[in-house]
Amino acid sequence: MVQRLQNQVVLVTGGARRVGRAISLALAGAGARVVVNYNTSKAEAADTVREIERQGSRAVAVEADVSQPDEVKKLVAAAEKEFGGVDILVNNAGLFAPFEWDKITEADWDRFMNVNLKSQFFCAQAVAAGMKRRGRGAIVNIASLGGLMVWPSYIPYGVS
Template sequence: MAALKGRVALVTGGSRGIGRAIAISLAEAGAAVAVNYLSKSAEAQAVVEAIHGQGGRAVSVGADVSQAAAVKGMVAGVERELGPVDILINNAGIAINRPVDELTEDDFDRTMAVNLKSVFLCTQAVLPGMRKRRWGRIVNISSGAARGAGGVGPHYNTSKAGMEGMTRGYAARLVKDGITVNAVAPSLIQTDMVGAVASSASRIPLGRFGKPEECSLIVMMLIENEYMTGQTVALSGGLSFL
């Protein structure tokens, strides 16, 4: 419980699924947690209440993380409520699922903004404080679609591949400041997003969908390991290998 005591974490898209599991794991390790959401305010507040029920500190914070002004306001609000952000989990994402020949420019732009631009905006917003304190952990939630065909579409693949490139780019430039930047690439985790594109786990060698809590275990490992940076950890039940 005390491993992250005194640390403040921000989880984007933290109201449900993988984000929810990560937020709760961070709180269990002693961190104060800001649970970001876009429209699921009740779900985000439920995560906060679950953390409070365990004796932890948490707040919910609504913001569109694809917008620079919203991100700036979000980070300022978290700092007022909990303190400077030490741990950033870039988990917010969307999956616009439609036939490839029906994809529009707006579909592409929105996917890039939410899945990729948000990582840049949130990272830039917390970076000065992390550098000043010479300690920081950034974990980006990617997808097996960054390297495989995926079940959503090329716009989604591209956004996640870009996220992993951004992970390496930041990692190389921040390691001397005590900041690590890594990614987790889950495939077919039991969430609302996966439920919309995959009805069966039959093609997964393990024989089942992954659990959000299994993703949070990897995230916690990356936060605790200061020697590991610029890496992407795959989590697929044997479906694919990096």
């Protein structure tokens, strides 16, 4: 495979499972060094890192709740310490869970908005200074068809 991302450092939020894992593996396959962010999926993150290393690339798993600005700063600091900076940010982290519309709490609603929406802002801000300093960088925000067609019981997901 052509190593189009050779030596580029990519931070993938929610990079340990499902779509995030596929993104992490594909980017590593293109030559990137990958920071696999996770919040609750430590075992899956370790497995993703092992698979990336098996492919011949480098990776590190970093735990952080990307809905919390202080944790995002620590996540980016860990990426900078391990690899020297973040060249590409892939904002992929998201909550996906059903709720009965009349039973969802404000705290649940806020959690969806914070993880699925505000985290993209927090992460972009956290990597921006380094990207400006290096004169390059890219930010990719992942969205879902759930934003175009809201599924019953998944309203907070679709709105966010």
